[in-house]
Amino acid sequence: MATEVLVPTLGESITEATLGEWLKQPGDKVAADEPIASLETDKVSVEVPSPVTGVMGQHAVQVGDTVQVGAMIATVEAGGGAAAAAPAAAAPAPAAAPAPAASPDAPAALSPSVRRAVLEHGVDPATIKGTGKDGRLTKEDVAAAATAATAAKAPAAEVPATPSVAASTGRKEERVRMTRLRQTIARRLKDAQNSAAMLTTFNDVDMSAVIEARTKYKDLFEKKHGVRLGFMGFFVKAACMALKDIPAVNASIEGDEIIYHDYADISVAVSAPNGLVVPVIRDADQLSVAGIEKTIGDFGRRAKDGTLKMDEMKGGTFTISNGGVFGSLMSTPIINPPQSAVLGLHRIEDRPVVRDGQVVVRPMMYLALSYDHRLIDGREAVTFLVALKNAMEDPTRILIDL
Structure with missing residues (x-):
């Protein structure tokens, strides 16, 4: 039986939030009260717990979507998740699993700061052992892995190689949507300058x-x-x-x-x-x-x-x-x-x-x-x-x- 996961009450006068990240993917096993998603409000990030023990069902919203208090954002198959597991077992295995893979060995969900660090250093998070809470990756883990990878490649750099003709010489830009918290900080600071002497x-x-x-x-x-x-x-x-x-x-x-x-x-x-x-x-x-x-x-x-x-x-x-x-x-x-x-x-x-x-x-x-x-x-x-x-x-x- 599927149980709906609802956006919890977020505090006085706060009626909506932004889905910051999914901590659990469809098919992942979850325990009651285990965080499955992170919401960003005007002031803090709030974790949404699973209402029951079972298997994570489908996501009803995407990262970056605005959700209202009380809205359904996902489902969890209660109990051992047999109902959800049976169809998955009968289906043919896909050629490649979406990242992050839904397996016991999959890396923990990445926080926004860690995700940025992964992009900056160009490392594969699946190959890094997390030292944070519940085995989650930290920025320090990513930086250490990047340093180790650079050191490992150093001897190979001594071997003459033909320059890659596909290497890009253009300048890069990255466009990242402001988090709700950052938008609120910007608005409040500007309001303070406008209203106070x-x-x-x-x-x-x-x-x-x-x-x-x-x-x-x-x-x-x-x-x-x-x-x-x-x-x-x-x-x-x-x-x-x-x-x-x-x-x-x-x-x-x-x-x-x-x-x-x-x-x-x-x-x-x-x-x-x-x-x-x-x-x-x-x-x-x-x-x-x-x-x-x-x-x-x-x-x-x-x-x-x-x-x-x-x-x-x-x-x-x-x-x-x-x-x-x-x-x-x-x-x-x-x-x-x-x-x-x-x-x-x-x-x-x-x-x-x-x-x-x-x-x-x-x-x-x-x-x-x-x-x-x-x-x-x-x-x-x-x-x-x-x-x-x-x-x-x-x-x-x-x-x-x-």
Whole structure:
């Protein structure tokens, strides 16, 4: 008996999604609750589980199609799949199976990022052993296979050969449809520029004290809390303190009213395979540094796996974006509406600074605060950054809330 696979409820006000990829092909065995497809919404990728144990039936939609919540996208033959397997056994074997082949040894379905890597490197995914979850291929697996293939071909390059007359000398282009997530990111960022009176102010911070504290306590911290001590925990706590001092930075505009929040829900920008996602640390002002680090670490892992939930993306009163992990020296981050400000962090580098009349070298970081000038005055923006700078340069202030 065939069971229909329906598009699940995707969250408040979300009525449709795009089919990102099929994780199971017709004829594949599936277990109940095993992911069989991936949907891309405006915010995250959502996996669709199989409602029953059985054999994957026919796909009702194609990759890239837009589907509505509640719509049928495929069928699964319940039970052992005998009804579906019998016709397949009676049919003559095809000359070539479509990729990926529906067999126990077939490679796991490729994610969009891995698929791009396969195309770039020109390797056969069926010959690569995946090291990801459930044996899936990762970008690193593809890159390693490409490197190994190049090394294997090196000796053969020493043998004189007649140049191929079929080799193309033309320039290539690839046209790839934007994912729903990327379209949403583009639209929201442009809307933010169009609606807010956006301005950015800068400062820098001497990271010596925080680096010293982290070096001194990181081993004990990890042993006690089971998570690494990073810099984001310090920055989130320092930002929460500064937000209390300058509440306008933590506020938002709704119509002709200003909404002030007596809590700090901090959005943290996290890199995911399909783009940047911004999960929210709820009540960050009430969390310890360890609690913040655990939450951020969990967000990072689940962003890569595509398992972040819709509710974890909603809300947020202030955003912190750390471009420094990618090597950025300075940037002007864009506000995440309806928030009124975003803090940009950048890489730490040794620079000469003057201390007590002497030129010394210190590990410095540029800070950037982009804000909506309709709500936040320049004085408030600068005061916020100075408060943040003071807390980071003297972490004791974070401990005693000064």
